[in-house]
Amino acid sequence: MSKKVNNPHDKFFKSFIYKRKNAIDFLKTFLPEKLSNIIDFQSLSVENTSFINESLSEIFSDAVFKCKIKNQSKEIYISILVEHKSYPDKYISVQLLNYLSGAYASQFKETGNLELVMPFIYYHGKENWTYKPLSEIIDNLPDILKGYVPNFNTVFVDLNTMTENELESIDNIILLSALLMQKLSFNKKRLLLKIVDIITIIEYSDTDDRNFLRNLFVYFNELVDLNIKELKKIINSLPQKSKQEIMTTYQLIKEEGIKEGIKEGIKEGVEKNTVNVVLRGWENGISIDMLANITGLSEEKVKMIIENR
Numbered sequence: 269m270s271k272k273v274n275n276p277h278d279k280f281f282k283s284f285i286y287k288r289k290n291a292i293d294f295l296k297t298f299l300p301e302k303l304s305n306i307i308d309f310q311s312l313s314v315e316n317t318s319f320i321n322e323s324l325s326e327i328f329s330d331a332v333f334k335c336k337i338k339n340q341s342k343e344i345y346i347s348i349l350v351e352h353k354s355y356p357d358k359y360i361s362v363q364l365l366n367y368l369s370g371a372y373a374s375q376f377k378e379t380g381n382l383e384l385v386m387p388f389i390y391y392h393g394k395e396n397w398t399y400k401p402l403s404e405i406i407d408n409l410p411d412i413l414k415g416y417v418p419n420f421n422t423v424f425v426d427l428n429t430m431t432e433n434e435l436e437s438i439d440n441i442i443l444l445s446a447l448l449m450q451k452l453s454f455n456k457k458r459l460l461l462k463i464v465d466i467i468t469i470i471e472y473s474d475t476d477d478r479n480f481l482r483n484l485f486v487y488f489n490e491l492v493d494l495n496i497k498e499l500k501k502i503i504n505s506l507p508q509k510s511k512q513e514i515m516t517t518y519q520l521i522k523e524e525g526i527k528e529g530i531k532e533g534i535k536e537g538v539e540k541n542t543v544n545v546v547l548r549g550w551e552n553g554i555s556i557d558m559l560a561n562i563t564g565l566s567e568e569k570v571k572m573i574i575e576n577r
Contacts, residue, residue: 275329275350275352276487276490276491277350277352277354277392277450277453277487278329278350278352279487280446280449280450280483280484280486280487281331281350281390281446281450282329282331283479283480283483283487284442284443284446284480284483285331285348286314286331287442287477288312288313288314289440290440290442290443290446291312291314291331291333292309292312293438293439293440293443294348294443295307295309295312295333295346295388296309297438297443298388298390298423298425299388299423300423303386303423305338306337306338307335307336307337307338308335308336308337308338309335311335311336311343312333312334312335313333313334313335314331314332314333315332315333315334315345317332318330318332319332319347319367319370319371319374319385320367320370321366321370323366324363324366324367324370326352327351327352327353327357327360327363328349328350328351328352328363328367329349329350329352330347330348330349330350330367331347331348331350332345332346332347332348333345333346333347333348334346334383342383343383344383344384344385344386345371345383345384345385345386346386346388347367347371347385347386347387347388348388348390349364349367349387349388349389349390350390351389351390351391351393353393354391354392354393354394354454355393355394355395355397356393356395356396356397356398358400358405359405360389360399361399361400361401361402361405361422362402362405364387364389364420364422365402365418365420367387368385368387368420371385372385386423387420387422387423388422388423388424388425389422389423389424389425390425390427391424391425391426391427391428392426392427392428392450392451392453393428393454394428394454395428396426396428396429397426397428398426399422399424401419401420401422402417402418402419403417403419427447427450427451428451430447430451432448432451432462435447435448435451436448441469441470441473441475442470442475442477442480444469445466445469445470445480445484446480446484448462448466449466449484449487449488453491456491456492459488459491459492460492460498460502463488463502464502464505464506466484467481467484467485467506467510467514468506468507468510470484470510471506471507471509471510472507478513481510481513481514481517482513482517485513485514485517485518486517486521489518489521494518499518502514503515542563542565543573545559545563546559546563546565546570546573546574547573547574550574556570556571556574
């Protein structure tokens with residue numbers, strides 16, 4: 269039951285968590301020690317599945333992993349749920365119960381067997397959040413009825429509760445950079461001050477994952493919507509190799525934005541006459557620079573209209 273991901277925070281999270289090494293280091297960082305000690309991380313595999321149903325798609329997305337218990341052949345699922353609302357939800361345990369029931373039903377339907385699904389909620393919203401199980405939400409029950417409340421343990425991580433210094437103790441540079449980005453994702457001012465440091469850390473690391481740097485910058489641009497002045501300031505402060513990478517990525521972002529704008533414009537009827545003028549003019553041999561002068565568009569946008577006709 270895979271869902272198309274549209275949330276920028278979630279897209280960025282999945283860009284690094286689906287790398288097996290990053291997933292292992294993430295779990296080792298955040299799992300309680302007693303749990304981490306019994307899991308055979310060498311057996312961990314990324315599962316190409318999701319237990320999210322339609323009713324939960326606006327609340328969670330999930331990244332599912334499978335691994336063995338140490339010294340056993342027994343396997344379990346670890347489901348990292350990324351919480352979309354980005355603010356505390358008192359009744360999240362109700363949604364989690366829905367998720368787990370769907371996960372077990374899906375397993376049974378596909379295999380006829382059941383393996384433990386360990387839920388792990390990852391939250392990086394603006395406000396601090398303390399997770400409450402159902403037993404703390406349904407209060408004032410007589411003791412004789414408390415046993416009927418469905419309870420289950422949950423690993424819950426609120427990134428807000430970790431300081432930047434604590435995160436910087438993480439050895440995995442990709443994971444460190446990603447978590448810093450998400451911790452600061454709602455603080456544009458602090459993120460602008462920190463972004464050069466984050467990119468520089470990646471530049472001088474031994475990672476060969478250049479795609480991650482591009483994904484990180486795309487995410488950063490979605491968070492702060494850079495203007496040219498801010499971009500130039502960032503670019504000038506970067507190591508040489510990263511300068512070229514970021515400039516190329518920024519150009520691709522803008523080109524894609526122009527393409528989408530043109531498509532959306534045609535769809536909505538906005539700029540339709542202007543688009544028609546460009547296309548008719550081009551078909552009749554009018555140059556790009558002349559079409560730009562006629563329509564008031566940039567030459568880059570005129571080219572994009574022609575290329576996407």
